[in-house]
Amino acid sequence: MIIKVLHLYHDLMNLYGEYGNIAVLCRYLEDAGIEVQLDKVSVDDSFNIADYNFVYCGAGTERNQKVALADIISHKDELKIYIENNGTALFTGNSLEMLGKSICDRNGDTFEALSFADFYTYQGGESYKKYISANPNDTELIKNDTRITGDVIFKADFIEKPLVGFVNKCGFIKGNFTPLFNVVYGIGNNRNDKSDGIRINNILGTYLTGPILVKNPAMLDYVVSLITNGNAKNQSYDSQNRGYEMTYRELMKRFNTQG
Amino acid sequence: MRVFFVILVCKLLHFIGKLIGKGSSLPGKYALKLDRNILKKIKMPEYIIAVTGSNGKTSTVEMIAHILQEGGKTVAYNKEGSNQIEGVTTFILCNSTMGGKVKSDILLIESDERFAQYTFKYFTPTHYVITNLYRDQLTRNGHPEWVYDCLKNSIHDGTQLILNADDPLVSCFGYGKDDVIYFGADKISVSHEKNNSVYNDGIFCPHCKKRLSYEYYHYNHIGKYSCPNCGLKRNNTQFSVTAADLDKGEIIINDKSTIKLALKSLYNVYNILAAYSVCSIVGIDDATICKSINNYVLKNGRVIEFSLDKRYGTLLTSKHENSVSYDQSLTLAANDKQGCDILIIVDAISRKYFTSDVSWLWDIDFELLASKNVGEIVLAGLYSADLQTRFSFTGIEESKIKAFSDIGEAAEYLKTSSDRKLYVITCFSDKGKFLSLVKEEKL
Numbered sequence: 137m138i139i140k141v142l143h144l145y146h147d148l149m150n151l152y153g154e155y156g157n158i159a160v161l162c163r164y165l166e167d168a169g170i171e172v173q174l175d176k177v178s179v180d181d182s183f184n185i186a187d188y189n190f191v192y193c194g195a196g197t198e199r200n201q202k203v204a205l206a207d208i209i210s211h212k213d214e215l216k217i218y219i220e221n222n223g224t225a226l227f228t229g230n231s232l233e234m235l236g237k238s239i240c241d242r243n244g245d246t247f248e249a250l251s252f253a254d255f256y257t258y259q260g261g262e263s264y265k266k267y268i269s270a271n272p273n274d275t276e277l278i279k280n281d282t283r284i285t286g287d288v289i290f291k292a293d294f295i296e297k298p299l300v301g302f303v304n305k306c307g308f309i310k311g312n313f314t315p316l317f318n319v320v321y322g323i324g325n326n327r328n329d330k331s332d333g334i335r336i337n338n339i340l341g342t343y344l345t346g347p348i349l350v351k352n353p354a355m356l357d358y359v360v361s362l363i364t365n366g367n368a369k370n371q372s373y374d375s376q377n378r379g380y381e382m383t384y385r386e387l388m389k390r391f392n393t394q395g
Numbered sequence: 396m397r398v399f400f401v402i403l404v405c406k407l408l409h410f411i412g413k414l415i416g417k418g419s420s421l422p423g424k425y426a427l428k429l430d431r432n433i434l435k436k437i438k439m440p441e442y443i444i445a446v447t448g449s450n451g452k453t454s455t456v457e458m459i460a461h462i463l464q465e466g467g468k469t470v471a472y473n474k475e476g477s478n479q480i481e482g483v484t485t486f487i488l489c490n491s492t493m494g495g496k497v498k499s500d501i502l503l504i505e506s507d508e509r510f511a512q513y514t515f516k517y518f519t520p521t522h523y524v525i526t527n528l529y530r531d532q533l534t535r536n537g538h539p540e541w542v543y544d545c546l547k548n549s550i551h552d553g554t555q556l557i558l559n560a561d562d563p564l565v566s567c568f569g570y571g572k573d574d575v576i577y578f579g580a581d582k583i584s585v586s587h588e589k590n591n592s593v594y595n596d597g598i599f600c601p602h603c604k605k606r607l608s609y610e611y612y613h614y615n616h617i618g619k620y621s622c623p624n625c626g627l628k629r630n631n632t633q634f635s636v637t638a639a640d641l642d643k644g645e646i647i648i649n650d651k652s653t654i655k656l657a658l659k660s661l662y663n664v665y666n667i668l669a670a671y672s673v674c675s676i677v678g679i680d681d682a683t684i685c686k687s688i689n690n691y692v693l694k695n696g697r698v699i700e701f702s703l704d705k706r707y708g709t710l711l712t713s714k715h716e717n718s719v720s721y722d723q724s725l726t727l728a729a730n731d732k733q734g735c736d737i738l739i740i741v742d743a744i745s746r747k748y749f750t751s752d753v754s755w756l757w758d759i760d761f762e763l764l765a766s767k768n769v770g771e772i773v774l775a776g777l778y779s780a781d782l783q784t785r786f787s788f789t790g791i792e793e794s795k796i797k798a799f800s801d802i803g804e805a806a807e808y809l810k811t812s813s814d815r816k817l818y819v820i821t822c823f824s825d826k827g828k829f830l831s832l833v834k835e836e837k838l
């Protein structure tokens with residue numbers, strides 16, 4: 137078996153340490169005896185999403201996200217077919233916002249997005265004012281937040297253990313879509329919903345930021361099982377498991393004292 | 396509210412706070428409650444120098460203060476390090492007469508990057524040094540462009556900007572402004588053509604987001620760049636490091652002034668250059684600056700010599716959640732030709748707030764430790780397992796790496812593991828836990 141991995145906008149959507157996701161994924165597959173071909177691409181590179189078995193995009197600054205968005209729109213048709221064919225992809229941090237209808241930034245400028253799901257993104261400042269004037273009864277959704285940074289615990293019934301991680305974003309999403317995770321501790325898609333991220337077939341989008349597959353071995357297992365249709369032999373890495381257990385313990389301590 | 400009364404309250408609270416060992420932001424907080432505009436009412440001295448940026452603020456401020464004092468000026472500065480509005484208010488009011496006049500010739504302020512916009516609503520610096528913008532404490536700061544936008548709100552007319560020309564994002568503050576002085580390093584012995592860091596925040600032009608081109612890098616995204624698309628480029632510098640020999644520990648500024656380095660890192664060189672520039676601008680002569688900064692050993696405790704039983708070592712205080720700071724410490728250790736062992740401690744990520752996020756470990760260039768100068772690498776603290784995972788991707792042989800979740804056990808092991816010099820790389824939040832186990836040596 138050969139697995140072809142596409143790391144989208146690796147030098148642009150790299151808020152911090154996102155390449156760690158690709159590093160642990162490739163090691164896992166190789167240790168399971170699977171040949172891996174990794175392509176790292178960026179804006180203006182030519183690539184065809186249909187050629188791949190896994191697509192990953194990390195978080196970026198708000199400005200970089202708009203540059204990535206302008207580029208990925210030119211791959212919209214490929215990505216649409218990829219989704220319909222149950223291809224696997226992971227969008228972390230604000231890269232998931234590209235999957236929705238549009239992104240309104242803090243200056244109030246609106247950018248058309250991929251429209252694979254029915255949701256809208258608001259990134260602080262003027263965008264919040266626009267949202268509140270259109271939804272005067274929904275001021276709780278965003279309050280006066282400028283940027284949300286914080287530790288989180290999420291969970292999902294399809295992943296064996298709760299997820300730990302960090303959120304670093306200024307966007308809130310709102311609309312009609314299937315979320316990916318439930319929020320146990322911390323903030324999710326917005327202040328009203330106790331859910332995080334978005335799921336479209338096997339496209340996983342989460343606001344978890346950084347090397348989330350390093351921190352969450354159970355999620356790595358799950359992503360690998362999607363990519364390989366469950367045909368990869370399970371791998372386990374001691375330091376990765378201990379790192380997870382320790383972080384989960386610390387966050388639960390925090391959660392139990394703070395609520 | 397009378398100015399006199401507010402100052403009195405602030406001074407009293409500060410006095411009591413000192414007796415009971417409380418922080419320095421509380422008195423300012425109460426003063427601001429009594430009068431939100433109190434800082435507007437204080438008579439400021441001729442020069443107000445502010446220093447901000449991701450890294451090197453405290454060291455730069457300490458050196459500026461030292462040079463100015465050697466130059467015969469009286470200086471008030473926030474050496475207690477509280478750099479948000481409350482702390483700045485405390486220190487300004489405590490350095491004022493009861494009539495509301497700052498008592499020193501020069502007010503020198505280390506300012507937090509995100510909070511400068513609130514502080515400088517009430518008064519404006521005459522000189523504003525911005526050192527650099529890196530990925531720093533992203534759990535609080537978001538990311539460098541976010542901090543850029545916050546900092547931009549703190550810049551007002553009537554301020555001369557003193558900017559690091561070699562940092563593309565920082566240089567953008569000077570865009571369309573007249574009163575700007577740039578400092579930077581020319582092509583020197585340590586400049587290189589490729590960026591070897593784990594990531595490169597200089598790939599895209601901060602102005603137009605097309606690809607930048609670099610003639611050379613000094614470290615990370617610091618170097619000589621230009622944008623083929625919009626024309627953004629490294630500005631000409633009025634204050635330049637024109638030569639540097641880091642092995643020997645010597646730099647030359649503007650082809651004429653030689654300064655010897657107590658700390659042989661390029662990082663320190665930029666701090667010295669920033670201090671040199673602003674002191675020169677406010678009228679300190681070249682000879683005085685060089686004399687006061689020559690072989691200057693920082694008193695802020697960033698570099699600490701110690702002995703652990705029969706072993707000798709150096710602790711390099713680095714900032715957790717700040718990969719550039721780590722890279723600098725790792726470079727210093729990896730270049731030690733005498734050979735060394737390394738201890739890295741990540742136990743509490745911050746002493747000021749809670750986070751369990753270790754994403755930043757993946758931005759650090761631990762691959763630097765693949766140097767033949769490095770013997771054993773010991774990883775310690777609560778997050779030693781996460782460090783181990785990160786190290787498993789460095790290509791460094793597993794047999795060279797040992798991990799202990801307990802810092803005491805790591806220290807115990809290191810007592811007898813070898814007789815090489817030991818470098819300890821860790822943060823303010825964790826260094827005390829190690830220093831309590833060793834004997835500090837005076838330099």
Ligand SMILES: [Zn+2]
Binds near residue numbers: 602626
């Ligand atoms: Zn440009």
